Amino acid sequence: MELIGAKPGRRIIAYFVLAILAGSILLSLPIASSGPNISYIDALFTATSAVCVTGLTVVDTGSDWSLTGQIIILVLIQLGGVGVMTFATLLLLMAGAKLPFLDQLRLTENFGTPQGPRPVQLLKAVLLTTFVIEIIGALLIFFQIRTEFPVGQAIFNALFHSISAFCNAGFSTFGNSLENYQSQPLFLMTISFLIVTGGLGFIVIRDVLERMKGKADQNNRSDKNGKKKTRLSLHSKICLTVSGILLFGGAIAFYIAEANGTTLGTNEVDRIANALFQSASSRTAGFNSLPQAGLSELSLLVTMILMFIGACPGSTGGGIKTTTFAIVLLLIYNRFRGRESVPIFKRSISRDSIIRALTVLLLSLVVVNLFFAFLMFDDQAVSPEQLSHGWFVDNLFEVISGFSTVGLSLGITAMLDTGGKLSLILLMFIGRVGLLTLAFTLARPPKKGEIVYADEPVMVG
Numbered sequence: 395m396e397l398i399g400a401k402p403g404r405r406i407i408a409y410f411v412l413a414i415l416a417g418s419i420l421l422s423l424p425i426a427s428s429g430p431n432i433s434y435i436d437a438l439f440t441a442t443s444a445v446c447v448t449g450l451t452v453v454d455t456g457s458d459w460s461l462t463g464q465i466i467i468l469v470l471i472q473l474g475g476v477g478v479m480t481f482a483t484l485l486l487l488m489a490g491a492k493l494p495f496l497d498q499l500r501l502t503e504n505f506g507t508p509q510g511p512r513p514v515q516l517l518k519a520v521l522l523t524t525f526v527i528e529i530i531g532a533l534l535i536f537f538q539i540r541t542e543f544p545v546g547q548a549i550f551n552a553l554f555h556s557i558s559a560f561c562n563a564g565f566s567t568f569g570n571s572l573e574n575y576q577s578q579p580l581f582l583m584t585i586s587f588l589i590v591t592g593g594l595g596f597i598v599i600r601d602v603l604e605r606m607k608g609k610a611d612q613n614n615r616s617d618k619n620g621k622k623k624t625r626l627s628l629h630s631k632i633c634l635t636v637s638g639i640l641l642f643g644g645a646i647a648f649y650i651a652e653a654n655g656t657t658l659g660t661n662e663v664d665r666i667a668n669a670l671f672q673s674a675s676s677r678t679a680g681f682n683s684l685p686q687a688g689l690s691e692l693s694l695l696v697t698m699i700l701m702f703i704g705a706c707p708g709s710t711g712g713g714i715k716t717t718t719f720a721i722v723l724l725l726i727y728n729r730f731r732g733r734e735s736v737p738i739f740k741r742s743i744s745r746d747s748i749i750r751a752l753t754v755l756l757l758s759l760v761v762v763n764l765f766f767a768f769l770m771f772d773d774q775a776v777s778p779e780q781l782s783h784g785w786f787v788d789n790l791f792e793v794i795s796g797f798s799t800v801g802l803s804l805g806i807t808a809m810l811d812t813g814g815k816l817s818l819i820l821l822m823f824i825g826r827v828g829l830l831t832l833a834f835t836l837a838r839p840p841k842k843g844e845i846v847y848a849d850e851p852v853m854v855g
Contacts (some may be wrong), residue, residue, distance in 0.1 A: 410445060410474075417441030426463035431855045435815055442819045444470035446826035449564025449680030449708055450792075451820065453806045456567040461550075467565060468554055474826065475592070475710040476524055478781055520596050524560070524796025528630070528741040531556035531588045538581050559588035562711040564680020565802030572671075575658070576683040579667035585681060586674040587854075590641065593677055593705035594633060610622045628741045629717065633706040636716040644673030644700050652693040656684040676700035678711030678803020679846020687783075687804050694783065694804075695827050698791060701798045712799030712825045721751040757829040758797070765821050772813050796821040 420426060421437035433442075436452050440459075443450050444467045445716045453459070472696045508693075536552035540665050543551060551567055566572060575581045591599065603624055626634070649669035650660075657665045668683050676697045684773065689697070704713010721743055736743040769789045788804045795802050796818045810818065 403816060407827055408571065408833060410823065413445050413470065413473055414438070414441050415466070417445060418485075420466050421459075423461055426460060426466060426774065428458060428460040428463070432458065435812055442822050443801070444565065445562065445564040446799050446822040447471060447474045447561045447712075448796060448826070449558075450796060450797040450807050450822070451779070451801075452810070452815065455565050455626050458571055460484065460661065464550075464554065464567060468504075468557060471561050471563045473555055475557070475563065476520065476831060483648070485682045488494060497520050504820055505724075505736035519600065521563035523596060523599060527588070527591060528553075528556050528852065530752055531560060533631045538584070544645055555585065556588060559585045559679065559681065562589060562592050562594040562678045562680070562705065562709070562799070564675070566718055568680060571682045571685055572687060576668055577664050579663055582667045582815070584669040585672050589674045589677070589679040590637065590680070593709050593711040594637060595626070595706045596634045597708055598630045598706060602634075626801060628739060629707075629738050632717050632720050636720045637706065640677065640700060640703060640716070641670070641673050644676065644696055645669040647696045648672045648693055651690050652684070654768050655690050655693070656688050659703045671699070673700065676800065677703070678713055678798055678800050680795070682802060686802055691783070691787075694787065694791060700792050701794050701800045701802065702762075704798045704800075710796070714754050714798075717747075718751040718754045718812060721748055722755055722846065723800070725752075761821070761829065762793055762797050765797070765817055766790055768817050769793060769814055772811065772817070793821065796823040799825045 418434065418438040418441040422432065423433055423442055426432070426437075430452060433812075439450075439452050442448075455464065455467065508819045513743070530547075532552045532555075535555055536548055539551060541550070554565075554567055557563075560784045561821070564571075568574065572582070572585065627757055639692075644668075646669070649657075649665060653665070657668055671681075671683050672693075675683075677700050678738060702713060703719045704715055705711025707715045707717055720738075721736065725748055726741065728736050736748060766789060769792070770785070783804060788806050791802070791804050792806055794800075807818075
């Protein structure tokens, strides 16, 4: 009963914690492993990675977990991708419970629709969209891998990778992720489509579908002929623009950087497909068709930048989000031009959005640096020969990947000691729940009658 009456932020945190703990208990059962029992810390790490749709693993998903264990992981991925709060709210509504106003507001804000449809309609639309896209993705994957496995296993692998890709989880039942498919462009583009779609978020998908259908909403305007035309929201325009720039800009960078590296000797089509896939996956998915440890220093830098930026708000991905990145860049650009406002697409970004974007960026930098420092000083029995690019790069890459819920790794995840694993568990949790949710939940409420003093300028820079 105390949980039902809690603040929305605390309830979200509680739902995620309960899902992780329940998943870790199930994964620690003998039936979940294919061989010797997996330690609880590894089960907890895997459950956290699945619920937080990260994809970092300390044991091999395909060989160390039994079919039961893989199904548990898949359920946790689906819960974490769509949102534990979404499923919990759905169960409450099905049981006839009434949702408090603050919970309704928080639920709609999670999908970027603070003034959108009612919770019941929103939940139905989100779940229907999710399952339709995942089923279509599973069918496309199945027809491409059906000759490689028995029918039952091919169906499960197709469904597993479709859900994992759309939820931007990065878990794979294949031992080396998708490296065996680096010469199959169609397969890579199918996974990329699921990753990008899941990373856009429900509000953007809905806006695009309504635009394609030509439906009119409150933002519609008539053209010269008097016909109504559907306009995309400012949020959707920013998300689509930034996502497109990052996707193709990253692909160009990877194409150039790996020309004499991991893609050397492959044909032109495969090089382009792998560059696009690396760019899409780096934005919080975590699949890899190229060995990450073999990437050049430039490719690793681009990957870390893309991981840190992440996906769009209200999506299955993490990172500081595309809108945060866009708002900060626009703020800097307009300050150089002497503007007080931050215009884009004939609209101005609100002051509250600017402050939230700056807060997210600064908090993210602080969190990443704190956890990076901890891992650097944590006593780990890792010899220099086991590191691909040195202690500094490998750890920084791992921390950014965990915080942004990406799941890409240079190979040190399984080598972490208990302290390192616990730190990444906490980091993945922070990255998935969201820094603002944690900050607003843990912060003290504003005091009534607080004294406000006069402003005085302070030299900056």
